[in-house]
Amino acid sequence: MKGRRTNYEIYWEILVFCWKPKTFTSIINRCDLNSKIGQEHVHFLTEKNYLLLQIQDDKKTYITTEQAQEYITLFTQLYRKMFDNSPSFKL
């Protein structure tokens, strides 16, 4: 169960997960996506040159490119700010 994530959060999860080469199956398992949605997201990120498809010995893997670093950094900064600026909850 992954709760309700936005597309931006799923993109971020895929990109961070693929710092090391990962197969499509491991991406959808890690990010808790069905095959169709997973394919859409991976295709989108590949089109943006944020993910690179590598084929070695008939094995297809995806790896995050340097170009994705800006998105990952921005995402991290914005989410950190979201938690910095809000009051903490303590029982």
Add this chain to the structure above:
Amino acid sequence: MDEIKIKCKNEIRSFFGLTLINIVVAALIMALGIGFGITQLLVVINSGEILLTPLFLIGAGFTAVIAGVYWLTKTAEILYGIDQINSTYEQLPQHPNQDQVTNVFVEMLAHYRKNQPLIGTMTSLGRISGVIFIIVGCLSLIYAGYTLLVSGIVIEGLSQLAGGIIAACVGIGSFLIAKYFKSYAGVWETRLQMEPTIQDALKKQLEGN
């Protein structure tokens, strides 16, 4: 990074604690509902008369049972999500990197988004059951006072007194839970208000490529 990690930890633990207390109160409400409902039903059957107060207490009792069952199952769902977030948090190394901490944030946000309507219901349910149990508690205390005055110190009066005190305490507990849920929801509403700006910035970043 360590400071934000502590903040995360406090939030997860506080909400975990609040959810656990919520389960206890829901179970108590269910048990008291059964107790009051059946006791008052027996009063009506034994007296052979249809009295307004026992009828109200029967209604309140069985409403509490239904609310308690709903409350218990839904709280268990929330607890399951919190437990998963807690597992992710527990797996963090001593000095986590930004991505690892952000992953916990994303899980917390996703969990809150999913349970936002339910948390609103919990707040309302807490208030409603608080009112019902405080009324039930007060009525039982009045009955107990009357019984103790008329019949002296008898078991019936003392048990009504104990029941009234417990019901009133559960009522106050429900109010407190509603208050904490509201406070928790308030924190998350503040965060969610920032989302459109964040999504806009991320969209621009994606469109830029």
